[in-house]
Each structure stands twice: as C-alpha cells, then as structure tokens.
Amino acid sequence: MKKERKIGGHAIPQPLIDRLLRHITMTPSGCWEWNGQRDKHQYGLMAIRHNGKEKPNFVHRIAFSLFHEEWNGASSVLHHCDNPPCCNPLHLFAGNQQDNVDDMMSKGRHGYKSHPGEENGRATLTVEQVIAVKTLHSQGVKNIPIGEQLGIPRWKVAFITGGKTWRNVTSIKQGLAAVSQESRL
Numbered sequence: 001m002k003k004e005r006k007i008g009g010h011a012i013p014q015p016l017i018d019r020l021l022r023h024i025t026m027t028p029s030g031c032w033e034w035n036g037q038r039d040k041h042q043y044g045l046m047a048i049r050h051n052g053k054e055k056p057n058f059v060h061r062i063a064f065s066l067f068h069e070e071w072n073g074a075s076s077v078l079h080h081c082d083n084p085p086c087c088n089p090l091h092l093f094a095g096n097q098q099d100n101v102d103d104m105m106s107k108g109r110h111g112y113k114s115h116p117g118e119e120n121g122r123a124t125l126t127v128e129q130v131i132a133v134k135t136l137h138s139q140g141v142k143n144i145p146i147g148e149q150l151g152i153p154r155w156k157v158a159f160i161t162g163g164k165t166w167r168n169v170t171s172i173k174q175g176l177a178a179v180s181q182e183s184r185l
Helices: 014-022 059-067 097-106 127-138 143-150 154-161 172-184
Strands: 024-026 032-034 045-050 053-058 076-079 092-095
Touching (some): 032 059, 127 143, 143 154
Antiparallel strands (some): 076 092
16 A cells, blocks of 8 residues: 655645646756745745645645655755755755755855945945044043044944944055945946
C-alpha cells in the first residue's frame, strides 16, 4: 500500500498533486515556476481543503513535502535559486527563520543599503557641520559648548563624537575630501 503524502500533518490527495503539476512551467535554469495564484512577493499559492475549509498554502512547501517525506511542515522552506515562484524540490531546502535571514543576507537580498552622511534622507547636518564638531572635539572642547556654539542639539554632538553617527567622516582630512568631492558634482 502506497504511503499517503502529507503537508503540515494533512494528507495531500492525488488530484491536488495533479493540479500542482498542471500549473508548472519548467525554465531553462531548471526552475519549476508556478503559473497559478501568487502572493505579493511572487510565491505561488494553492488552496487546500481541510476540514471543509480552503486554506492557501505556499506551493514550494507543498512540492517540498512531496519529495521529502521526513519533513514535518514545521520549518521554513528556502530557495537555493532565489526565485519565489519556483517549486523544484531540488532548488528547495528546509531551514529555520535564522537560516532564512542568513541566506538572504549572504546573497545581498536584504534591500538594506546604507546611505552615509548627507545622502541619508534623515540627515539634518552637513559634512561641514560634522567637520566643525569633530575639529572642536579634537581640540578638547566638550559636547555641550560645541552644540551651543554651532546650534546643534547636544545629543547629536554626542552621537557624532561617540561614533554612533557620521562614522564615514572619521577625520577632518576625510571630511574635507568629502566636501571637495561633493562640490565637484
């Protein structure tokens, strides 16, 4: 007797497997791309009826469960290929949330890009002001008098002198180089 396939502890009926296979296009890269419904991140979705209610499931998790009987549905299913609609079991692997974050960071898919200095949309100071803060601080002037003299809140002065912000301007010389580069643009 053939063992019943399951996902998340629920049986996957043969018609569902057939439906899965009907909505796949194989690409030259080896991905099995889902052509049915997708979420906003392009991951394939397929409704599975359980206890009389339909619930959307990620197609890559369904495909993974079909080829990895030992998988219990508790962990995440990640893509080696980084192609969200792909459901090729050879392109998928199980992992936890930290594995998913590590994979994303190692492949540069995190979307986080540091914008130092004036390129940062939240910057309220100029490179010239930061140079003045660092110059005065290097001369032994304390944060409160620096802030008063330059009209900058003392907490911003403390963040600059403490290295929490404006780390890209690490010295007066570098700051001057940054200013001259900006003026050439």
